Amino acid sequence: MSRQVFLYDPPDRFVAGTVGLPGRRTFFLQASAAGRVTSVALEKTQVAALAERIDELLDEVVRRTGGNAPVPAVAPSDVADTAPLDSPVEEEFRVGTMALAWDGEEQRMIVEAQALVELEAESEEDLAEAEERLLQDEENGPPMLRVRLTGAQARAFAKRALDVVNAGRPPCPLCSLPLDPEGHVCPRQNGYRRGE
Numbered sequence: 001m002s003r004q005v006f007l008y009d010p011p012d013r014f015v016a017g018t019v020g021l022p023g024r025r026t027f028f029l030q031a032s033a034a035g036r037v038t039s040v041a042l043e044k045t046q047v048a049a050l051a052e053r054i055d056e057l058l059d060e061v062v063r064r065t066g067g068n069a070p071v072p073a074v075a076p077s078d079v080a081d082t083a084p085l086d087s088p089v090e091e092e093f094r095v096g097t098m099a100l101a102w103d104g105e106e107q108r109m110i111v112e113a114q115a116l117v118e119l120e121a122e123s124e125e126d127l128a129e130a131e132e133r134l135l136q137d138e139e140n141g142p143p144m145l146r147v148r149l150t151g152a153q154a155r156a157f158a159k160r161a162l163d164v165v166n167a168g169r170p171p172c173p174l175c176s177l178p179l180d181p182e183g184h185v186c187p188r189q190n191g192y193r194r195g196e
Helices: 044-064 124-136 151-166
Strands: 005-008 013-019 026-033 036-042 091-103 108-115 144-149
Touching (some): 005 026, 044 091, 044 151, 091 144, 108 151
Parallel strands (some): 005 144
Antiparallel strands (some): 013 026, 026 036, 091 108
16 A cells, blocks of 8 residues: 655644643644645644754754744744644544654755554564664555645744643642642652642
């Protein structure tokens, strides 16, 4: 079966968002353009890591070009997107591997999210070999979302993604684990519930 690539070059919109209540949220990346919408599910930690790495890569691009790249230092307010995900949110796949790159000729950030694939191997060496084959297989690999963004779009994506991640349950002041509305069993209080 040939690989399905959901390409957005450029997207009208590329955002991270959630469905559900804090503590039970499902995180999504959603790209849209010309009436097409693609939503892929991923973990909260993946969203946070992607946003942080995008900011780091953009900072590095600015540093290496001496400030000549069309990359703003912070997310411009005119491209901020606070709207909810486009409905209905239909998951195309769950993300396993993500990759980032900067196209210096086109001055674009490339974001790739590849579907989660379970590999079977008898040894660590076989597993590493299978993973490498999977990453190199452009024709028969797992589904992939590929988005090409301007520097401003990438900064705006990263800011929103971090805002979405931080909009969850507040952390416990003692142990930093998330607080639930019904209470929290805090390991620093020997298992007693906070708020009782």
